[in-house]
Amino acid sequence: MSLTDRAIEQIRTGALPPGSKLPPEPDLAAQLGLSRNLAREAVKALAVARVLDVRRGDGTYVTSLQPSILLEGLGGAVELLQSDAGALLDLMEVRRLLEPPAAALAATRMSDEALAEVKQHLDAMREAREDVELLNAHDAAFHRAVVSATSNESLLTILDGISGRTLRARIWRGLVDARTAGRTLAEHEAIYEALAARDASLSQAAALMHVNSTEQWLREHLRSRSNGSDDM
Known part of the structure; x- marks a missing residue:
């Protein structure tokens, strides 16, 4: 030992x-x-x-x-992986495995106050338009509010850690440049509507569609970058 x-x-x-x-x-x-x-x-x-x-x-x-303390270093470790394409895709797979079930659980436990917080960040994302920093901040806060509603501190800390602030910013910058940010906002709206309906299955499906869409965009972007056509 x-x-x-x-x-x-x-x-x-x-x-x-x-x-x-x-x-x-x-x-x-x-x-x-x-x-x-x-x-x-x-x-x-x-x-x-x-x-x-x-x-x-x-x-x-x-x-x-507490998990929030013991797992605090996870986020820093994730940030160090941001230049590794394989690691980025691995992180997206982890998000795909964890976020949709978390959204389903949140739908069954979400209070009116928690739902109002989710909507507050969704509204702020709409208003931010092409301000990548604001979009990124409220995007992260939107997802954090959803997972917080599960009342599962371990799950919240893990997803906080793997979300990757730098990666989120790079993705939003790419979405804004490609003028596809509107589609991503619509995906967030679908998650909110499912949560508002307290529909666990629909919330999980909406979250899965959003993560899958983001993962697909990231794969295509990394592929184009490896071909030397652009940089993120």
Whole structure:
């Protein structure tokens, strides 16, 4: 078992519960059965993984261990993949697997307030027209509001991470340049209407059509780019 695995085991079994302060380094090393140097390395590794929060002048604490914290680094990792065509298509496949069922679940759980938030971002997207930055911001917020309505924090954090802010901006820029942004807006409207009807099957179908359409556009764009005809 690696040194980080030993530390995680202590946390998992409740010896170091969420929010607790780690003991002094010598005591921690003894508790983990490690040398002080190895215990120090374990703390560094777990801090990078957001399992521990090192507060200078105060001490080291176990975080809340909520998905929003532990999976926070996923988005940064995704951004590093933005130049890899294969990785981009892989991410779109993951979105296709997760977003439509999430929309179906949201339809069964969505409150009137959550639905109003979705509509607010949809209206803002219509008004943004060719402002790519605004379109991108409200597009991301639209989808986030939909997934938030599922009340599933793990699902929300994962989809937040794989959505890729840079990729979204590049796609919207391409759609605006190609004058096909209107079609994509219509797809968002279809998702909203299905959610408003509280129709899970229709919401899933509308979300699937939207992700498939975006994925098809991305595949065609990457193909044309590889042929040297344009750049995204």
